[in-house]
Amino acid sequence: MxxxxxxxxxxxxxxxxxxxxxxxxYLSAQMVNAGGADIxxxxxxxxxxxxxxxxxxxxxxxxxxYHAKMVRRAIKNTLVVVDLPFLSYQTSLEAALMSAGRVLxxxxxxxxxxxxxxxxxxxxxxxxxxxGIPVMGHVGLTPQSVYQFGSFRKQGKSDEDAKRILGExxxxxxxxxxxxxxxxxPADLAHKISQRMTIPTIGxxxxxxxxxxxxxxxxxxxxxxxxxxxxxxxVNLREQGITAIQQFCENVHGHKF
Ligand code: KIV
Numbered sequence: 001m002x003x004x005x006x007x008x009x010x011x012x013x014x015x016x017x018x019x020x021x022x023x024x025x026y027l028s029a030q031m032v033n034a035g036g037a038d039i040x041x042x043x044x045x046x047x048x049x050x051x052x053x054x055x056x057x058x059x060x061x062x063x064x065x066y067h068a069k070m071v072r073r074a075i076k077n078t079l080v081v082v083d084l085p086f087l088s089y090q091t092s093l094e095a096a097l098m099s100a101g102r103v104l105x106x107x108x109x110x111x112x113x114x115x116x117x118x119x120x121x122x123x124x125x126x127x128x129x130x131x132g133i134p135v136m137g138h139v140g141l142t143p144q145s146v147y148q149f150g151s152f153r154k155q156g157k158s159d160e161d162a163k164r165i166l167g168e169x170x171x172x173x174x175x176x177x178x179x180x181x182x183x184x185x186p187a188d189l190a191h192k193i194s195q196r197m198t199i200p201t202i203g204x205x206x207x208x209x210x211x212x213x214x215x216x217x218x219x220x221x222x223x224x225x226x227x228x229x230x231x232x233x234x235v236n237l238r239e240q241g242i243t244a245i246q247q248f249c250e251n252v253h254g255h256k257f
Contacts, residue, residue: 005079008178008200009198012211017212019036019039021037021039021040021220022040022046022217026073029074038078039202040075040080042064042071042080042107044056044064048224055143057086060088061103068103068107069106069108072107082112084100090124093123097127099112101131112128114137116139117172123175134178137179139172140156140165140184140185140206143183155184162185179201179212180201180202181214183205184204184230187209190207190210194209202214204230205229219233220235222234222235222238
């Protein structure tokens with residue numbers, strides 16, 4: 001039986017921390033599964049390190065579905081959550097339901113993630129949950145709003161902004177999200193939100209007091225040439241890979257094969 005969304009609330013009650021990692025294809029999904037991730041997120045962040053865009057905005061729903069199918073083929077017993085990309089859910093209730101429904105129907109993933117917690121988004125998330133589709137929320141630095149923020153900078157630094165983010169998290173919990181990502185906000189705000197929620201908070205660049213942590217796997221593996229300041233690489237596979245490739249090319253050029 002696949003880990004289900006209700007289990008995570010129980011884990012929060014028990015104090016069991018939740019490890020969330022992203023995957024974008026069959027190989028990366030096999031690795032995060034073998035490494036023991038509790039949730040595999042097909043994140044639209046792949047638009048940047050994997051697909052080469054400057055922001056997450058250009059990736060389409062069809063592209064997300066294409067990648068989620070690869071990930072799902074590698075994952076048997078772990079929850080797969082897929083990001084709904086920019087403009088696939090913001091425009092209407094119908095768009096949100098159709099996009100979330102397509103993800104579940106076409107990929108075999110069990111849940112979707114949607115960014116934002118303002119009133120019109122809460123309405124769409126509540127409607128999606130009501131038709132039986134589990135939703136993960138995401139507040140703080142929501143990268144699909146990068147042009148509104150002006151950059152990928154920390155959110156919730158002023159009292160007013162912190163209050164807004166706390167209010168959004170509370171509204172999302174009421175709307176029925178099963179967990180909520182807190183991205184790039186002050187640690188004391190993440191602590192406060194985590195204390196208020198009965199659902200787990202999953203932090204990234206949000207301090208140590210969340211109920212779990214998420215990392216973009218290409219950052220964890222040190223695969224890309226750029227990573228956000230709060231991402232912790234555990235290994236430098238980019239450097240190791242380039243060295244191995246150089247050795248191969250030198251061998252071939254030197255007729256050593
Ligand atoms: O797209 C993504 O990888 C994400 C995580 C950073 C939470 O949304």
